[in-house]
Amino acid sequence: MRHGTLTILGSGTSQGVPIIACNCDACLSADPKDKRLRSSALLELENETLLIDAGPDFRTQLLRQGVQKLDAILLTHEHKDHIAGLDDVRAFNYKQKKPMPIYCQPGVENALKKEFHYAFEARPYPGAPQFEIHHLTKSAFQINQTTIQPIEVFHHQLSVLGFRIGKIAYITDAKTVLPEECEKLHDLDILIINCLHEHPHRSHFNLEEALAFHQRIQPKHTYLTHISHLFGKHQAINERLPNDVSLCFDGLQLDFSY
Numbered sequence: 001m002r003h004g005t006l007t008i009l010g011s012g013t014s015q016g017v018p019i020i021a022c023n024c025d026a027c028l029s030a031d032p033k034d035k036r037l038r039s040s041a042l043l044e045l046e047n048e049t050l051l052i053d054a055g056p057d058f059r060t061q062l063l064r065q066g067v068q069k070l071d072a073i074l075l076t077h078e079h080k081d082h083i084a085g086l087d088d089v090r091a092f093n094y095k096q097k098k099p100m101p102i103y104c105q106p107g108v109e110n111a112l113k114k115e116f117h118y119a120f121e122a123r124p125y126p127g128a129p130q131f132e133i134h135h136l137t138k139s140a141f142q143i144n145q146t147t148i149q150p151i152e153v154f155h156h157q158l159s160v161l162g163f164r165i166g167k168i169a170y171i172t173d174a175k176t177v178l179p180e181e182c183e184k185l186h187d188l189d190i191l192i193i194n195c196l197h198e199h200p201h202r203s204h205f206n207l208e209e210a211l212a213f214h215q216r217i218q219p220k221h222t223y224l225t226h227i228s229h230l231f232g233k234h235q236a237i238n239e240r241l242p243n244d245v246s247l248c249f250d251g252l253q254l255d256f257s258y
Contacts, residue, residue, distance in 0.1 A: 001258075002045070002166075002257070002258055003046070003255060003256070003257055003258075004165070004166075004168075004255070004257075004258055005044045005253055005254065005255050005256075006042070006043050006170065006190075006256060007044070007251065007252070008040075008041055008192075008223075008225065008248045008250060008251065008252040008253075009037065009040040009051075009057075009061035009064075009065060009250065010036065010037035010039050010055065010057055011036045011226070011227055011247075011248040011249055011250055012036030012037055012038055012039065012226070012227060012250075013036075013038075013039070013081070013196065013228045013229075014038065014079070014080070016038055017035065017227070017229045018034075018035070018229065022229060024229055024230075025232070026229040026230075026232055026233050027229050029233050029234075031233065031234055033235070033249040034233055034234050035250065036227060036249070037055075037057040037060065037250055038053075038056055038081045038082075039081070039082070039172050039226045040052060040054065040055055040057070040082075041053070041170055041192070042061075042067065043165065045146055045165075045258070047144055047145050048143055049067065049069050049070055050070075050071060050073070050146075051070055051072075051073045052073075052074045052163060052170055053082040053083070053172070054073055054075070054082070054083060054084075054088075055080070055081045055082050055083065055085055056080070056081065056084040056085055057085065058084075058085025058086070058088050059085060062088075069096070070092045070100070071101070071144070072100070072102070073089070073100060073101070074103045074104075074148070075103065075104040075161075076160050076162065076163075076173065077105075077108060077158060077160040078104075078110075082172075082173075083108070083111065086112070086129060087129050088129075089129045089130075089131070093129060098130075098132075099132040100129070100130065100131055100132065101134060102132065102133050102134065103134045103136055103141070103143070104133065105135065105136055105159065105161060109133050112131065112133075116128075116129065136161060137150070138150050138161075146258070148164070149163070149164040149165075150164075151163065151169060151171055151177075152178070152181050153171055153174035153175070153177045153181065154175055154176040155173040155175055155203045155204070156175060156202055158173075160173045164184060164185065164188075165256075165258045166257050166258020167187070167188055167189035167190065167256050167257045167258065168188065168189060168190040168191075168192070168254065168258070169185055169188055169190070169191050169192065171193050171194065172192075172194045172225060173194055173204065173226065174193065174194055174204070174205055174213075175201075175202070175203050175209075185217045185219075186217075189219065189220045190221055190223065190256055191219035191222045191223070192222075192223045192225055192248065192254075193210055193214070193225070194210070194225055194226035195207055195209075195210035195227065195231075196227070196230075196231070197227075197230040197232075198231065207224075207231075210222075210224055211245065214242075214244075214245055219244075220244065221244050221245070221246065222244065222245045223245075223246050223248045223252070223254070224248060225248040227247065227248070234249060
């Protein structure tokens with residue numbers, strides 16, 4: 001059994017927290033745990049360092065975490081808050097002297113070709129980011145010595161992939177999870193799942209739905225991420241949650257076996 005660490009680089013929604021020009025209690029909070037960059041996670045394993053999603057805060061997050069090596073990026077889906085920072089893989093292209101392996105569904109690659117068209121030209125501009133695309137299905141795959149199991153969820157009608165490595169699973173932007181995908185989540189120590197706020201939403205779990213999913217999957221502990229300013233302040237929310245459920249915050253580190 002090997003051991004790894006997952007660090008929450010960002011636990012906020014597409015606008016982050018605080019939101020520009022918002023004067024709500026969460027956005028004005030002085031608590032560092034209420035400062036939420038866009039959702040992303042870093043996996044530090046025995047032989048690999050992997051990133052889940054590279055949104056607009058990619059550069060800030062990796063500088064803050066002091067990341068020196070990155071073996072691959074796993075993309076959950078193509079929305080801007082999950083891919084917008086990919087131009088900054090150039091730093092790793094230069095340092096590691098190779099394209100960055102990107103693992104994603106074919107639809108995500110199509111979005112990358114529009115968003116970062118200059119990286120896919122026959123003769124790319126010198127200094128453009130270099131990507132090496134690997135297509136994912138719902139079947140398990142390997143990066144070097146690490147086995148990763150995709151978990152398909154639906155964000156309204158959009159297919160999104162979560163990822164399980166050993167005893168931990170990371171899922172974001174979920175509203176619907178089919179029974180056959182839930183079967184992939186048995187016997188977890190840690191589940192990380194999106195929870196926007198307490199109100200119904202057409203494409204994200206709210207608190208009631210996230211807690212119901214926690215009860216359905218029965219991990220030892222569930223952490224809630226992709227959190228809106230409308231949810232309120234970290235401390236007040238955390239005090240209301242069950243003992244085996246907690247809010248994520250930027251910088252949270254979770255150790256796990258795989």
